[in-house]
């Protein structure tokens with residue numbers, strides 16, 4: 001049976017990077033699917049698969065299936081077809097996979113007429129990379145100029161949005177146009193670095209930058225009382 005995509009459009013997406021399903025469910029059972037969406041990435045998808053996604057959808061959650069496809073066009077096309085039965089709210093591809101790969105991703109989503117509403121989001125740079133990391137992989141320009149190049153590709157291929165570190169949002173915003181949404185991971189409650197993420201912003205800055213969706217993981221999931229903090233963020237972002 002194909003799940004219907006919900007019309008809800010939550011701004012706060014919780015990254016469920018747990019290896020333990022029970023721990024994840026403890027959080028999930030205490031949050032409102034009308035207010036929060038859930039992001040399932042490669043940790044939980046590889047371990048718990050489609051059945052887990054279907055269970056979360058039954059509970060009413062919008063799912064961002066963050067598998068960050070990056071492969072040859074034919075492989076990406078078939079991989080997206082393989083998950084199309086889930087009819088998730090949002091999926092991700094690396095924009096640096098190139099024009100043909102992005103076109104294939106789009107085509108795969110449109111292939112099943114009942115599954116053409118899934119949002120296709122393009123990863124620009126990972127929030128864990130700074131300028132020395134991007135130089136190491138041969139990107140010889142500023143990160144914001146690189147993001148602008150990828151943004152053009154995303155527009156050419158009619159993606160629904162880009163995944164962009166908060167630090168660069170202001171620089172690229174005027175080039176976005178009306179149709180592309182911005183999703184920003186690397187959300188931290190304080191603006192100090194203490195893990196693998198090198199481009200972090202606070203929920204308040206995300207609000208100021210008018211970012212459409214924020215992904216928040218360990219800043220919440222590592223807390224003893226995550227719900228209290230989540231509700232505080234939600235209140236702060238009320239006019240988000």
Ligand code: C5P
Pocket residue numbers: 015017041066123124125126127128163164165185186187197215216217218219
């Ligand atoms: O725990 P934390 O809030 O750092 O989690 C961020 C989540 O967002 C992780 O699941 C990570 O895979 C994802 N992500 C990211 N940077 C991107 C795209 C996705 O950190 N550019």
